[in-house]
Amino acid sequence: MSRVEGARKAIEIVKLNKWFGQFHVLKDIDLTVREREIYVICGPSGSGKSTLIRCINQLEHHQEGDILVDGVLVEKGGKNQETIRRTTGMVFQQFNLFPHLTVLENCTLTPTLGLGMPRAEAEELAMFHLKRVGIEDQALKYPLQLSGGQQQRVAIARSLCTRPKIMLFDEPTSALDPEMIKEVLDVMVELADSGMTMICVTHEMGFARQVADKILFMDQGEIVESGPPGEFFLNPRYDRTEQFLSHIL
Amino acid sequence: MAATEQTGSRSSTERTGPGRLLYDATVRAIFLQALTAALVVGLFAWLIYNTMVNLQERNLSAGFGFLDVSAGFGISFTLIPYEEGDTYLRVFFVGIANTLLVAAVSIALATIIGLFVGLARLSDNWIVAKLSRAYIELLRNTPLLLQIIAWFFGVFNLLPRPRDSVVMAEAFVLNNRGFYMPAPVPELGFGYVMAAFVVALLGAIALYRWEDARRDRTGKSFPAISTGLAMIVLVPLVVHLALGRPLSWDPPVLQGFNFVGGVSVPPAFCALIVALSAYTSAFIAEIVRSGIQSVSKGQLEAAGALNLPPTWTLRRVILPQALRVIIPPLISQYLNITKNSSLAIAIGFPDLVSVWMNTSLNQSGRAIPIVAMTMAFYCLVSLTVSLVMNSYNRRVQIKER
Amino acid sequence: MALVFESKPDRPPPRDETGLAVWVRRNLFRDVPNALMTLLGFYIAYVVVAAVLDWAIFNAVWEADTRRECLDAVGRSGACWPGVVEWLPNLVYGLYPKDAVWRINLGFLALVLWLIPLWMPRVKSKVAVGLTAVTLYPFLASYFFLGGDKGIVWSALISLGLSGLVWVWATTISERVTGQSIAELLGKTLAGGDNDVLQRRAVRGAGLVLFLAAYGLVSTWSLAEVRTQFWGGLFLTLVISGIGITFSLPAGILLALGRRSNLPVIAVLSTLFIELFRSVPLITILFMFNTMLPLFMPEGMEVNQLARAIVAVCLFAAAYMAEVIRGGLQAIPKGQYEAAASLGLGYWQTTTQVVLPQALKIMIPTIVGNFIGLFKDTTLVSIIGLFDLMNMARAVGEDTDWLGLFIEPFFVVSLTYFVFCFAMSSYSIRLEEKLSAGRER
Numbered sequence A: 001m002s003r004v005e006g007a008r009k010a011i012e013i014v015k016l017n018k019w020f021g022q023f024h025v026l027k028d029i030d031l032t033v034r035e036r037e038i039y040v041i042c043g044p045s046g047s048g049k050s051t052l053i054r055c056i057n058q059l060e061h062h063q064e065g066d067i068l069v070d071g072v073l074v075e076k077g078g079k080n081q082e083t084i085r086r087t088t089g090m091v092f093q094q095f096n097l098f099p100h101l102t103v104l105e106n107c108t109l110t111p112t113l114g115l116g117m118p119r120a121e122a123e124e125l126a127m128f129h130l131k132r133v134g135i136e137d138q139a140l141k142y143p144l145q146l147s148g149g150q151q152q153r154v155a156i157a158r159s160l161c162t163r164p165k166i167m168l169f170d171e172p173t174s175a176l177d178p179e180m181i182k183e184v185l186d187v188m189v190e191l192a193d194s195g196m197t198m199i200c201v202t203h204e205m206g207f208a209r210q211v212a213d214k215i216l217f218m219d220q221g222e223i224v225e226s227g228p229p230g231e232f233f234l235n236p237r238y239d240r241t242e243q244f245l246s247h248i249l
Numbered sequence B: 001m002a003a004t005e006q007t008g009s010r011s012s013t014e015r016t017g018p019g020r021l022l023y024d025a026t027v028r029a030i031f032l033q034a035l036t037a038a039l040v041v042g043l044f045a046w047l048i049y050n051t052m053v054n055l056q057e058r059n060l061s062a063g064f065g066f067l068d069v070s071a072g073f074g075i076s077f078t079l080i081p082y083e084e085g086d087t088y089l090r091v092f093f094v095g096i097a098n099t100l101l102v103a104a105v106s107i108a109l110a111t112i113i114g115l116f117v118g119l120a121r122l123s124d125n126w127i128v129a130k131l132s133r134a135y136i137e138l139l140r141n142t143p144l145l146l147q148i149i150a151w152f153f154g155v156f157n158l159l160p161r162p163r164d165s166v167v168m169a170e171a172f173v174l175n176n177r178g179f180y181m182p183a184p185v186p187e188l189g190f191g192y193v194m195a196a197f198v199v200a201l202l203g204a205i206a207l208y209r210w211e212d213a214r215r216d217r218t219g220k221s222f223p224a225i226s227t228g229l230a231m232i233v234l235v236p237l238v239v240h241l242a243l244g245r246p247l248s249w250d251p252p253v254l255q256g257f258n259f260v261g262g263v264s265v266p267p268a269f270c271a272l273i274v275a276l277s278a279y280t281s282a283f284i285a286e287i288v289r290s291g292i293q294s295v296s297k298g299q300l301e302a303a304g305a306l307n308l309p310p311t312w313t314l315r316r317v318i319l320p321q322a323l324r325v326i327i328p329p330l331i332s333q334y335l336n337i338t339k340n341s342s343l344a345i346a347i348g349f350p351d352l353v354s355v356w357m358n359t360s361l362n363q364s365g366r367a368i369p370i371v372a373m374t375m376a377f378y379c380l381v382s383l384t385v386s387l388v389m390n391s392y393n394r395r396v397q398i399k400e401r
Numbered sequence C: 001m002a003l004v005f006e007s008k009p010d011r012p013p014p015r016d017e018t019g020l021a022v023w024v025r026r027n028l029f030r031d032v033p034n035a036l037m038t039l040l041g042f043y044i045a046y047v048v049v050a051a052v053l054d055w056a057i058f059n060a061v062w063e064a065d066t067r068r069e070c071l072d073a074v075g076r077s078g079a080c081w082p083g084v085v086e087w088l089p090n091l092v093y094g095l096y097p098k099d100a101v102w103r104i105n106l107g108f109l110a111l112v113l114w115l116i117p118l119w120m121p122r123v124k125s126k127v128a129v130g131l132t133a134v135t136l137y138p139f140l141a142s143y144f145f146l147g148g149d150k151g152i153v154w155s156a157l158i159s160l161g162l163s164g165l166v167w168v169w170a171t172t173i174s175e176r177v178t179g180q181s182i183a184e185l186l187g188k189t190l191a192g193g194d195n196d197v198l199q200r201r202a203v204r205g206a207g208l209v210l211f212l213a214a215y216g217l218v219s220t221w222s223l224a225e226v227r228t229q230f231w232g233g234l235f236l237t238l239v240i241s242g243i244g245i246t247f248s249l250p251a252g253i254l255l256a257l258g259r260r261s262n263l264p265v266i267a268v269l270s271t272l273f274i275e276l277f278r279s280v281p282l283i284t285i286l287f288m289f290n291t292m293l294p295l296f297m298p299e300g301m302e303v304n305q306l307a308r309a310i311v312a313v314c315l316f317a318a319a320y321m322a323e324v325i326r327g328g329l330q331a332i333p334k335g336q337y338e339a340a341a342s343l344g345l346g347y348w349q350t351t352t353q354v355v356l357p358q359a360l361k362i363m364i365p366t367i368v369g370n371f372i373g374l375f376k377d378t379t380l381v382s383i384i385g386l387f388d389l390m391n392m393a394r395a396v397g398e399d400t401d402w403l404g405l406f407i408e409p410f411f412v413v414s415l416t417y418f419v420f421c422f423a424m425s426s427y428s429i430r431l432e433e434k435l436s437a438g439r440e441r
C-alpha cells in the first residue's frame, strides 16, 4: 500500500469549482494529499492544471468547494491567504526571480522582512539552501547573470527559505533547455527524498515514474484519472489518458 | 565580385579581399567626409561673410561689450533684485532666475498631480480610472501654448478687480493683478525653530538607518518612516509653540486700488504655472502608469507566493523596478518644462526668452551675442541633466549576462 | 477496453458571480472608501459635463451682432457663438481672398484623392502611392495655394504633380480591376505579349504623353498670386505641420544614420546638430531664424516670414525625429547586421532593406507621437506673428464687435486640435496592437 499510510492530510480538496467569468475551468475537483506524498499532475494545455495548484496557495480564488491546507480551511476571497501561504511554497515556470536583487537577497527577502529573522541567520539559511541546490558560489550574482537552470534552482532555494511544508511546482522545467532540465529535476528528486510534500505540474514522465506516489491526469477542468505510476503508465483506464500518453511518451 | 564591391567600408577592412578594394573603401570614406566637411565649412564661411557685411552695413557690432551697459527698461516681475538702471548682464540673470523659478514650481506641482493621476488611472474603480484617462487625453492632445493663453485670457485676466477680489481664508487673494499671499516674517527665536526642523530631519534619517541596522541584527522592526515623519512635523511645531510662535505673517491688505504687503505673483505667472503643470502632469501620469505596469504580474505573484508583506512588496519589489523605468522619462519631462517655460513670452511673463531674446535684443540690436547666450544657457541645462541621467542609468542598470 | 472519458457539462457560475450587479459591486462599490470615491467621481463628472453643456449649448446665444448683445442677454453664463460663426471662415482659411478659397479646398481634395488608395484593398503599389504623395503632391498643391507667375521650371513640376495624381488613380483602378499595375497593362496592350524592350518603350512613351498633356493643361491655368501674408487659420497650421512632418522623417533618418556612422566627421556633425536643436526651446529657434536669417543672407535677399518659420520648424522636427529613429536603430539586434553582411549586402542595402524597415516599424507609435507634438508645436509660430489657427482665435477677441471674446474661439480651436491629435494617437495605438499581434504569432 501507500508508503505514507495513515499520515496527516496536508491538502484536502472537496468539490472544488472555479470559473473565469463564464468559463468553467475546474469542475468538482476532489483531491487528498498526505504529508510526504508526491503528486504529479499532467494533462493537455488549458486543462486547468496551473489554476488548480494556484487555487491551493490562493493566487487564484475559487467559488465553490472547500480547500484545506495543513488542516486550515481556505476562506473564500483570500481572507486568510497569508496563513495559507505560510505553509506553501511555489515555483513558477518563468522563475519570477527579482532581477534587481542578488541571488542571496532574493533568498533572504521574506525571512528578514516577513518572518522577522536577523540578517545573519537569514543568510545562513539562504546559503544552506543554495548549497543544497548546488549554487552557493553564485550567491552574489544577479539572477539574469545565471543560466535558466541555475535561475530555477535559485527559485527553489528562495522558496525553501520560507520553510514551507508543501511545495507547489508549476511546470518548473518547461522553459528550460534539455541539459538544464536534469539539474532542476535532480534538485526536485532530492527534495522528494527528504520528505517534502510536493505537487508538481510537469510532463517529465521519468521524474514521475521515479518519485511520484500518484499521477493525476486532467482534461477540461476535471481529474480524469489518478493512480500510482505503475498502473497509470501500464494500463490507463480511460481512452483519453491513453491518447495523451501516446503523445508525450 | 560585384557583390563584394558593394560591401560597405566597415566590413571591407576586415575582409580578405584584394588590396585595391580596401583602398577604394577607405578613399571613398575619406572623400565623403572631406566633402561634408567642406560643405559645412563653406556654408558657415558664407554665412559669416554675409553677416559681417550686413553688420557693417547697419553699423552693428557682434561683441559682448554691451553687457555692462545699462539696459534702461523695467521688468514687471523679478526674483532677484533689479532696478531700471541695471546692466544687460543683470537682465540676463534676472531672466534665468525667473525661468528657473517657473520651472521649479511647475516641476513640483506637475510631479504631485502626475503621480496622483497616474495612480488613479490604475485604480480598479471604474469611474476613477475613466476620469483620469479623460484628464490625460484632454490635456495631452491640445497645444500647450493654447492652454497657457486660454488660462491667461480666459481665467486669470478675467478675474475681478482688486476691490472685488476672491479672498480665501482671509489671507490668500486672487484678482486680475495677480495672486497674493501672506509673507512669513521671522522674528527673534525663529532660528531655533529652523534648527529644530533640521535636527528633526537629521534625526529621522538616523532613525531610519538605525531601524534598518537593528532589523538586520534582531529581525524586529517598527514603523520608522511614519515615526520619522511625525518627528519632522512635531518637533519644530513644539519648539515653535514653546517659544511663543516666533513667526508672524504679513498679510496683503487692500490700499486704495491695489493690495500691498505679502508676496505676490502676476496673473501671467499663475497662468503659466497652472498650464505648465497641468499639461506636464498628463505626461507624467502616463509615465507613472507605464512604469508601474512594467513590473510584471509574475513579480507580484512571486512576492505573494513568498508571503512577503504588502508594504515590503511595494518598497522592495515594485518601486525599485518601476522607478528604473519612470525616472529617465520623468527627468526629460522636467527638461521639457524648463524649455516650455519659454512660452511665457506669449503672455508677457519676463522669463529668459522674453526679457533677453526679445526685449533686450530689440533694444540693443545685438542679435548674435544675445542669441548665443540664450542658447548656451539652455544647452548647459540640457548637458547637466543628461550627465546626471547617464550616471543614474549606469547605476541602476539591471545586471545581465 | 478503455473507458471513454466524457467531460461533465459546463455549469454556469454561481449567481452572485455574474451580471451587471456584480460588475457594479466589483468596480464601483467594493468597500466604503471605494464607494465614496465612486460617488465623488460621478459628482465631478456630472459637474464638469453639466457646466460645459450649460455653457456651450443650453445657455448659449446663437444670434447676435456684437458681444455686447450676448452679454446683455445671458452675461457670462452662456457661450456667444455668433462671433465664432462670423469668424469661422478666417479660422479656417485665414485672410485668404474669399473668392479664391476654392483653391485651398481643391488642394486638400487632391491630397485626399491621392491618399484614398492607401486604404483600399487589393492595391499593390501602396508604397509608390505614398512616396508620390510625399514627393509630387507638394508641387501641385503649391500652385493652388500660391498661384502667380509659374515660369517653365515650376510649370514642369506642377505638371509632374498632376501626372502623379493621374497615375495614382490609373494604377489603382487597373490593379483593382485587372490585378496588374497600369504600367504592365499598358505595356501589354500597346506592345503585345512578350517583348520586354518594346513594352518598356511603350510605357515610357505613355508617361511622356501624360506629362505633355498635363503640361498643356497646366499652362492654360492662371491663378492670381495670393501672398503668404494672407495665409492663416487651420490652413496655415496644416501647411506648416504638413511640411514639417514630410521633411522631418527623411531628414531624421539621415541624421540618425549619420550619428551612428563610423565616419567621424559625419558622426560628429550629426550629433552636434541633433543635440543643439534638441536642447533649446523651439521658440528660440524660431526667434533666431526670424531675427538672424536676414543677417545671414546676402544683401538684398529677402526670405519671407512664413519660409523662415517653416525652416525653423523643419530643422527642429528633424532633430527630434532623428533621436526617435536612432532609438529604433539601436533596438535592432546585432544578428541582423551580421546576417546582412553574410549575405554580402553593402551598407546602403543593409540599411534600406534590412535595418530601416524594422526600425521604423517598431518606432511607429513614437513617430506618430512626434508628429502629434509637431502639430501642437506649430502654434508657436503665432509668437513670431503668423496667424495660425490659434492666433486667429485670439484675434477674434480683438475684433471691435467681439471685444473680449476669447473663451469661445479657444474652445472651438482646442476641440479642433484635440480631434486631430486624438485621432492620430488612437490610430497609432491601433496600428501598434496590430503590429505587436503580428510579432507574437
Ligand SMILES: Nc1ncnc2c1ncn2[C@@H]1O[C@H](COP(=O)(O)OP(=O)(O)OP(=O)(O)O)[C@@H](O)[C@H]1O
Pocket (backbone or CB within 6 Å): A020, A023, A025, A043, A044, A045, A046, A047, A048, A049, A050, A051, A052
Ligand atoms: N486569468 C484568467 N482569466 C481568464 N481565463 C484564464 C485565466 N487564467 C487561465 N485562464 C484559462 O483557463 C484555462 C486553464 O488555464 P491553466 O493555465 O490552468 O491551464 P494549464 O493546464 O496550466 O495549461 P498550460 O499547460 O498551457 O499551462 C485556459 O483555457 C486559460 O485560457
Ligand SMILES: [Mg+2]
Pocket (backbone or CB within 6 Å): A049, A050, A051, A170, A171
Ligand atoms: Mg499552466
